[in-house]
Amino acid sequence: MNRRQDPYAVPLFDHEGQNGVEGMETLPVRHEEETGDAIEIKSRIHRRLLERLNLSNLEAYARDEVVVEIRKVVHDLLDEESTPLNYDERESLIEQVIDEIFGLGPLEPLVNDPTISDILVNTYRQVYIERDGRLEKTDVRFKDDRHLMQVIDRIVSAVGRRIDDSSPMVDARLADGSRVNAVIPPLAIDGPHLSIRKFKKDALSAEDLLRFETVTPEMLELLEGIVKARLNVLISGGTGAGKTTLLNVLSASIPVTERIVTIEDSAELQMRQPHVVRMETRPPNVEGLGEVPARQLVINALRMRPDRIIVGEVRGSEAVDMLQAMNTGHDGSLTTLHANSPRDGLRRLETMIGMANLNLPEKAMRQQIASAIDVVIQVSRLADGTRRISSISAVVGMEGDVITMQDIFLFEREGISEDGIVVGHFHATGIRPRFTDRLKTAGVDLPVTLFSNTDYVAAGGMR
DSSP, rough: HHHHHHHHOOOOOOTTOOOOOOOOOOOOOOOTTOOHHHHHHHHHHHHHHHHBBBGGGGGGGGGHHHHHHHHHHHHHHHHHHHOOHHHHHHHHHHHHHHHHSSSSSSGGHHHHHTTEEEEEETTTEEEEEETTTTTEEOOOOSSSHHHHHHHHHHHHHHOOOOBTTTTTTEOOOOOOTTTTEETTTTTSSSSSSEEEEEOOSOOHHHHHHHHHHSSSSHHHHHHHHHTTTTTTTTEEEEEEOOOOOHHHHTTTTTTTSSSSEEEEEEOOOOOOOSSEEEOOOBBTTTOOOOOOOOOHHHHHHSSSOSEEEESOOOTTTTHHHHHHHHTTTTEEEEEEEEEEHHHHHHHHHHHHHHHTTTTOHHHHHHHHHHOOOEEEEEEOTTTOOOEEEEEEEEEEEEEEEEEEEEOOOOOEEEEEEEEEEEEEEEEEEOOOOHHHHHEEEOHHHHHOGGSOOOOOEEEOBOO
């Protein structure tokens, strides 16, 4: 028997209709093209089913059992109503009920669609998706704002977070690791907004980046050598440019014998090594207490004997402790930040150091950055939705008060093809970076021709 308790002690359905399902909304209409009669029929069946469903005892049953029982009851209700629904319509109705009970309601089919990378809910009226790098409007919708709030509450409560009038913004994640952000009134004027960055079950590999022409074989060989030689890497890029994806790919080059500590706001890194310690920040509770920021986790990570420290993204004062770790024996650290260019990324680091209120002069901050960061990788999302590594730059040092950098590889755009694809080419600048000596001492011997000024035409790209 699959039930975790006595099935006769915890009935799934209360046929007298007294079961405490108050606050549970009837299911939303998913297709705007449905007729008024179909909408009325579905709403009535949804309401009657929820009246009979004993939600308080649902946990005592296995999902397969609940699905079987729901199918039986819905078929009985449809027979009683003598509703003109065909087989496909009946099955669709049953699936909606099951999604509402176990999943994310009308979003569940979108979450399960592997071709969709982002789900963007603009109040209950509009749901957009991103597929192949392009936004599309769907016919999915919620019943009202209250129904959308029920789904948001279900997501955030599952990971021990909250969202309400006193805390109207939240970052969370789904059970599969997908990243979730929600904003509700009074910050969101028109109603609740929800965005889901879907988690890829099969993380992209280096071979995938080559196939998508996000990077060239020469660039990939250099990047793998950089990670193996324990150089400190900063990955810079805009929202949705693929920073975390690239960080996952680079982390695969870390030897399995090393101890890795990861620090993230919402855990989404997919480490393949066996010795990984994953830590996640924590927001304050209802009383405003118990917050654990990224800076505190970085400081604690230094006491955990890490071989590598990986910060999912630096956003604030934790940048100081990250840079100090890089400068005090924790070589091979990796992190990401939001910036439009390598130079902007270094400027943002200066700003983050200022958030720590250390009152350091500008030159001292830049010296700290120049001695800590070895390589800056810029990732760009192009107009057609493709992602490419637009530059790999080496941090050389200081000249006066300025941090000097050398571009090793660049991607130069040439235009847009007739089918809307951005066309361009990768090329090496011909500069052999100073850190090649460090690569050689670490056993990474790159050929001299790797840095020769050659072009590589690209017309595809990761989406």
